[in-house]
Amino acid sequence: MTKQADFEIFLATTPGLESVLCSEVRLKGFKKPTAVPGGVTIKGGWPEVWRANLWVRGASRVLARIVSFPALHLSQLERRTRQVAWADILRPDVPFRVEASCAGSRIYHAGAAAERIANAIEKTLGAPQAPDAEIVLKARIEQNVCTISIDTSGDLLHKRGHKEAVNRAPLRETMASLFLLQCGYTGAEPVLDPMCGSGTFVIEAAEIAARLNPGRTRHFAFEHLVSFNIEAWQQMRAVKSSRTPTAHFYGSDRDAGAIAMSRANAERADVTGCTTFTQQTISTLTPPDGPTGLVITNPPYGTRLGDKAQLAALYRAFGQTMRERFSGWRVGMVTSEPTLAYATGLPFLPPAAPVPHGGLRITLFQTAPLP
The missing domain is CATH 3.30.2130.30 (VC0802-like)
Structure with missing residues (x-):
């Protein structure tokens, strides 16, 4: 070669x-x-x-x-x-x-x-x-x-270089971006995550809408190879593809620490202008003003952060809020527990095969626009 x-x-x-x-x-x-x-x-x-x-x-x-x-x-x-x-x-x-x-x-x-x-x-x-x-x-x-x-990457590419704070069971940014794509997300609609943790889905959605390159702030192993040309690389990185998103992106969580973490991560990612994070519970959640879009979330699952019986109540509350208040929105949910997903009562489409994540196998469940 x-x-x-x-x-x-x-x-x-x-x-x-x-x-x-x-x-x-x-x-x-x-x-x-x-x-x-x-x-x-x-x-x-x-x-x-x-x-x-x-x-x-x-x-x-x-x-x-x-x-x-x-x-x-x-x-x-x-x-x-x-x-x-x-x-x-x-x-x-x-x-x-x-x-x-x-x-x-x-x-x-x-x-x-x-x-x-x-x-x-x-x-x-x-x-x-x-x-x-x-x-x-x-x-x-x-x-x-x-x-x-x-x-040629060095550190795994989910380490974007501008996200420091993570919660106890984070979904990798690389996987979150693919789940967004699987839900048909293109950057043109609002996205809401009501159990946002450290803000991964919201920040990825905002970066896609703003056309920000995921590797814009980090170092790569290829910089130490013979083929590396610093001037050509700086020119490639300097190309401004960014734009101001037309949509807005929302995260909420009942945990104040998660909201502080999400805001800090959004600031480092330079997407504070198009993201809003609020501390609130699922039962108080209402859709933001403006067009409908995508609700996507990675709620706790039984083998991960709590007892399945207790979690079933959370999933049921989530499903009820979606059905009663989020008409016209699509829902995407990532979980390792199909029984918890179906406890929501949401009309999920047939899911794709589960994929490995952190020793578990997780599945993306999604709906068409809710009636």
């Missing part, structure tokens, strides 16, 4: 949300997005790698696929690794580390494979290995073929 040639770029996401991420990537104009298990592949060069990290909301990390070759034993793996033009990719003064996984291959010891690859790179390039290095090469050996990729 040369620096100029297009290569495969893999955008990782939560299994089960690949097609939703593919829709986002297609909307953002990337070449040949294809949903594959665990993510989406696109074709491009290093500028597309930077852009994917900067622009894409639903990806958890962006991997640049460097090389693929057959490897039947460790000495072949090491020899083929040494043939890669690492000096075009990695800097000799920047530490790196290698993580490996093996499946259905004659090379079955991931630790030994990682060690051979790392030693080959160190001997070829002179770059030091370090267990806490920010530059991570990921080697996947599957059916006797080794694919080596670079994690």
Whole structure:
């Protein structure tokens, strides 16, 4: 692979949300997005790698696929690794580390494979290995073929760089953005979360409406690669795509601490002008003035923050408030407990398959506009 040639770029996401991420990537104009298990592949060069990290909301990390070759034993793996033009990719003064996984291959010891690859790179390039290095090469050996990729993101991409405070059971920003997209949200309608926690859904919705790039305030691992060009990157980041949203975004929670947290996060994200957070209970909730939109929430679930029997009352109250006061609004609800979802009495459409989150499997339930 040369620096100029297009290569495969893999955008990782939560299994089960690949097609939703593919829709986002297609909307953002990337070449040949294809949903594959665990993510989406696109074709491009290093500028597309930077852009994917900067622009894409639903990806958890962006991997640049460097090389693929057959490897039947460790000495072949090491020899083929040494043939890669690492000096075009990695800097000799920047530490790196290698993580490996093996499946259905004659090379079955991931630790030994990682060690051979790392030693080959160190001997070829002179770059030091370090267990806490920010530059991570990921080697996947599957059916006797080794694919080596670079994690170009560094920290996982849900760490937007402008959200510090989180509540006890946060939904990751990447996942929240994909659930918003799944509910048909485009940025043109109001969004309300009546159990907003640290404000994730409200802030993501406001950022989408304001066309703010999710990676605008953070650092990425690709800044330490040979291909990185500081002037070109600064130009890319400086492009002003933002606009003033036409809609407003609302969060409420019965917990005063959650509201303080949400306001602080909204301020860091620069969306205070289009967001409002208020302390109130579900039973006192009324729709804001103006057009109807989307109510979306990630309420507590039994295995997470409380007893299911107590929670059923909360879900019933939520459903009653929606049915009685939110005519014309759509509702999206994320929960690990279908019985709690149906306790709302809301007319949910058939749900998509559950997706993994924090050791649980959660499902997005959604309605058409309420009668």
